[in-house]
Amino acid sequence: MEGYLKDEMAVLELHKASNVLYPNESILVHQQSWTNEFLMKSMESSRASESISTQVDDVLNYPFKGDLDRLAHRRNIEQYCTDNTRTLKSSFRCSSFGSEDLLKLAAADFNFCQSVHQKELNQLMSWLKEYKLEDMRLAKVKMGYCYFSAAATYYDPELSDARISWAKHSLLTSLIDDFYDIFGTAEEHLNLLELFERWDVNGPRAEFCTEEVKTFYWALHSAICETVENAFAWQGRNVMDHVVELWVDVLRTMLEEAEWSRTNTLPTLDEYMRNGYISFALGPIVLPSLYMVGPQLPDEVAKGPEVHHLFKVMSTCGRLLNDCRSFQREAEEGISNAVSLRMSQGIDTAEEAIEEIKGLIDEQTKELLRMVLDERNTSAVPKECRELFWKMNKVLHMVYKKEDTYNSTKLVQIAESVIKEPISLSVMDSRVI
Structure with a gap:
């Protein structure tokens, strides 16, 4: 050796x-x-x-x-x-590799896809303005990152519907999470939930208690209707009930966490995680996108136990990654998360609790990969759909690798390399392996 x-x-x-x-x-x-x-x-x-x-x-x-x-x-x-x-025992050069033509083709394809992504991002920014979201907390910056996470994972031009749905729902989950965590009132939180519990595709059957609730309602109403319409073109059936149900579940869990904060209630770690993997709000982002990546996905599969297990493992990883990175900030704000709750169970230091939780993240990540790469033909979920859970998991590991912030200079550079900066072959050096 x-x-x-x-x-x-x-x-x-x-x-x-x-x-x-x-x-x-x-x-x-x-x-x-x-x-x-x-x-x-x-x-x-x-x-x-x-x-x-x-x-x-x-x-x-x-x-x-x-x-x-x-x-x-x-x-x-x-x-x-x-x-x-x-150079091994003799020099070897394969005619199908090291081709300048392949290099030019790859760069041209990357740049073409990038031009499509730029048009889509401009459309999303216009949507922000139309639904009065652009002045909300970091909305424009967040939209850039939300769209980047979609464009960097499924980039083919024909998957535009999935990217747009991913980006809009991702942004709305972030803004509404802030609404429940930081600046909304108990009345506003309940009002928004009740509006979606009584969902009507033609508009609300109750009044908005504030302009903020009205803004969120109509922006979310627009995103849901567009996603459902696009999903119909791929699946040939109406998935409205499923998409609305996903949002109702998220709003209920966000309301539960807001009530814990208002009443200074300390949940157990098990209670927190049962609520937290849903309130992390990946459901409305990933699950509707499954309908728009190609394969037919029957209701019994889309709402079945295998998809739910994939979703739960992915979301548990995300919740714990977020909690490890945001622990210090949330501790200063008096917000409980998995790290502080584990410390309340007898772990002496935050560092020990975080190391333990990182071990759990590692095991959950391995389990997710096992399910996604299952080649035993025992899965009812198409491979293209299973891969979407792994792609989101990779986004989470990248975003929370260093810090929990939308202002990371490194993240800005990474996003721009995918969406804004074309590849120029004229400035690339030839490299010899």
């Missing part, structure tokens, strides 16, 4: 493979650990070539569970080698 261990490229590929982890795969965990250590030492010793050093840096900074597809595509294009020759 010693000869192979001098080949950084071989170890790099082994490290990539070791990141595809299912539960209880201790051999791969060990493999991941030593390949990670080997690559880091290789970088420190300056033994690796510039090309390999760049790839190693990418793999270590963008782990499999937090690397969005479009970001990886851009890096691959920018690092693509048009002189792909390797």
Whole structure:
């Protein structure tokens, strides 16, 4: 093995493979650990070539569970080698790789998709203005990030309906979460919930208690109706009841958490998590998008136990990732989350509680990957739909990798690299592997 261990490229590929982890795969965990250590030492010793050093840096900074597809595509294009020759026992150059034509085609495709994304983002900004959301707390900035998370995961031009639905519902969950957490009143919270419990596609059957409730209602009404109309074109049936039900569930759990805060009620950790995986509000973002990625999805599958389990595992990861990053801020604001509640059960420090919760996140992430990559033909959920849960999980791991904030300079740069900055081949260097 010693000869192979001098080949950084071989170890790099082994490290990539070791990141595809299912539960209880201790051999791969060990493999991941030593390949990670080997690559880091290789970088420190300056033994690796510039090309390999760049790839190693990418793999270590963008782990499999937090690397969005479009970001990886851009890096691959920018690092693509048009002189792909390797020396083994003899020099070898494959005619189907290292092609300048392939490089030009890949860059042109990326830039074309990016032009489509820019048009869609402009449409979303016009929608913000039309429904009087643009002046709400960081609404324009949040819309950019919400759309980026969609464009970076399913970027094909024909999936526009899914991207628009994802972005609009993602923004509304964020704004309404702030409404329930920070500036709304108990009357407003209940009023908004009751309006959707008595849903009428033609408009509300009750009055709005404030202008803020009215604004949220009509913006959400618009997003729901558009999503349902687009889903009909893909599925050939009306999914209105399902989409409205998802929002009612989220509003109920947000109201429950607002009541805990108002009455200084401290829930148990189990109560918090039963409520929290729904109030994290990924349901209205991901589940309606399942109807618009291609395959037919019958009601019994869309509302069945397998989709719910995928959703629960994904949302539990998201809730816990958020709580680990936002613990300090929420503790100062007097808001309970999984970290503080675990500390109330006997964990001495926040650091110990966070490490324990990170272990749970790791196990849940492995379980989600196992379900998504199930090749035993035992799943009733089409693969394209299962993959959507993993794609959202990758968004969550990327967003909460460093900090819980919409003002991260790094996140701005990442978003712009997908949506705004075209790839220019004229400034790319040829790299030799």
